[in-house]
Amino acid sequence: MNLLIxxxxxxxxxFPKIWRVADGKWIxxxxxxxxxxxxxxxxxxxxxxxxxxxxxxxxxxxLEPRQAEGVAKLRVTNxxxxxxxxxxxxxxxxxxxxxxxxxxxxxxxxxxxxxxxxPDIIIPxxxxxxxxxxxxxxxxxxxxxxxxxxxxxxxDEPIFRALIAGDxxxxxxxxxxxxxxxxxxxxxxxxxLRAGTFAKKARTIxxxxxxxxxxxxxxxxxxxxxxxxxxxxxxxxxxxxxxxxDRALAAARKIDPSIQDIAQAEMQLDRKLQQKGxxxxxxxxxxxxxxxxxxxxxxxxxxxxxxxxxxxxxxxxAAPDANSLNKALVAIQQDGxxxxxxxxxxxxxxxxxxxxxxxx
Numbered sequence: 001m002n003l004l005i006x007x008x009x010x011x012x013x014x015f016p017k018i019w020r021v022a023d024g025k026w027i028x029x030x031x032x033x034x035x036x037x038x039x040x041x042x043x044x045x046x047x048x049x050x051x052x053x054x055x056x057x058x059x060x061x062x063l064e065p066r067q068a069e070g071v072a073k074l075r076v077t078n079x080x081x082x083x084x085x086x087x088x089x090x091x092x093x094x095x096x097x098x099x100x101x102x103x104x105x106x107x108x109x110x111x112x113x114x115x116x117x118x119p120d121i122i123i124p125x126x127x128x129x130x131x132x133x134x135x136x137x138x139x140x141x142x143x144x145x146x147x148x149x150x151x152x153x154x155x156d157e158p159i160f161r162a163l164i165a166g167d168x169x170x171x172x173x174x175x176x177x178x179x180x181x182x183x184x185x186x187x188x189x190x191x192x193l194r195a196g197t198f199a200k201k202a203r204t205i206x207x208x209x210x211x212x213x214x215x216x217x218x219x220x221x222x223x224x225x226x227x228x229x230x231x232x233x234x235x236x237x238x239x240x241x242x243x244x245x246d247r248a249l250a251a252a253r254k255i256d257p258s259i260q261d262i263a264q265a266e267m268q269l270d271r272k273l274q275q276k277g278x279x280x281x282x283x284x285x286x287x288x289x290x291x292x293x294x295x296x297x298x299x300x301x302x303x304x305x306x307x308x309x310x311x312x313x314x315x316x317x318a319a320p321d322a323n324s325l326n327k328a329l330v331a332i333q334q335d336g337x338x339x340x341x342x343x344x345x346x347x348x349x350x351x352x353x354x355x356x357x358x359x360x
Contacts, residue, residue, distance in 0.1 A: 001042030003186045007142045008046040008122060009111045010104060017142050026179060037116045045121040045186045046112065050146045050155040052104050053124035057151045058095045065090035072097050085198060089191050098124050098191055105198050120200060121186065122193040126153020128185045136165045139173045286313040286357050293331035300328045313357040322351050336360045
């Protein structure tokens with residue numbers, strides 16, 4: 001698995017260099033805005049420059065380690081000029097503290113995350129350098145420089161050299177040695193600012209990449225099977241329809257050999273129906289509407305019913321009185337049919353109505 005190491009950015013226009021460490025080899029991945037993650041990338045360590053991350057060592061020998069850490073945090077917070085994010089850790093005989101502005105933390109984390117890097121470790125540069133009691137050391141990484149000695153880690157500036165190092169020599173750390181120190185911190189950091197409010201949230205993995213690939217394959221296979229089944233069904237319907245049309249055309253040609261196709265056969269059938277007083281698609285609705293009105297009206301009967309050449313339904317209704325016939329006529333009209341009615345009486349005294357019913 002690979003370790004990614006970068007400088008912690010302090011603004012949205014800051015694009016630090018990214019290093020990928022794979023099998024002990026350092027690979028330059030270019031600036032942050034050109035970085036492309038790989039599957040093997042496992043951990044990310046961001047190194048904060050000395051200026052924005054203040055480091056301090058406190059001695060609280062009378063307190064338990066956990067209590068001492070809490071007291072150290074309060075002291076650093078109270079001494080700060082503004083809001084700070086403080087992390088404390090009991091180290092050997094002292095309490096090691098690091099403080100940084102919450103705004104700087106938010107800005108850096110958001111900027112790295114925007115380009116696909118969510119740091120697991122955020123460590124001040126001074127704390128990534130091993131302490132040495134013999135002399136003050138100087139380290140440089142991606143434009144950052146730090147002076148490190150026993151109980152301090154400061155930016156490498158003349159004023160700090162004069163106050164801290166004095167006349168003592170400052171030893172530069174070799175690049176290979178520095179890389180070894182950074183690798184050690186990537187495995188077991190001395191202190192991690194990614195804690196408390198800024199602790200990295202555990203990512204819930206609902207579906208692994210392998211499962212996602214199988215889901216995509218199964219979805220594609222299901223879609224292909226659905227399309228294939230639809231095509232097979234359409235082919236069956238088309239084949240069955242073609243067979244029925246062929247049988248119907250053969251039967252029609254027995255009656256009229258001049259028929260060329262099924263459309264012509266349907267036209268000939270419609271013409272024959274009209275000649276016999278039937279109109280395609282209208283008989284069922286007309287007769288159903290008439291019978292529904294007759295059955296819903298007591299004492300009304302249909303004495304005669306036939307169809308005209310123009311598809312009109314002709315009927316004669318009978319009832320003991322005109323009021324019953326009127327109810328039947330109203331029921332037919334409420335169904336939307338067009339009705340003409342001529343009342344009369346027969347020899348028995350019953351009231352009749354000569355009725356024609358048309359489609360709307």
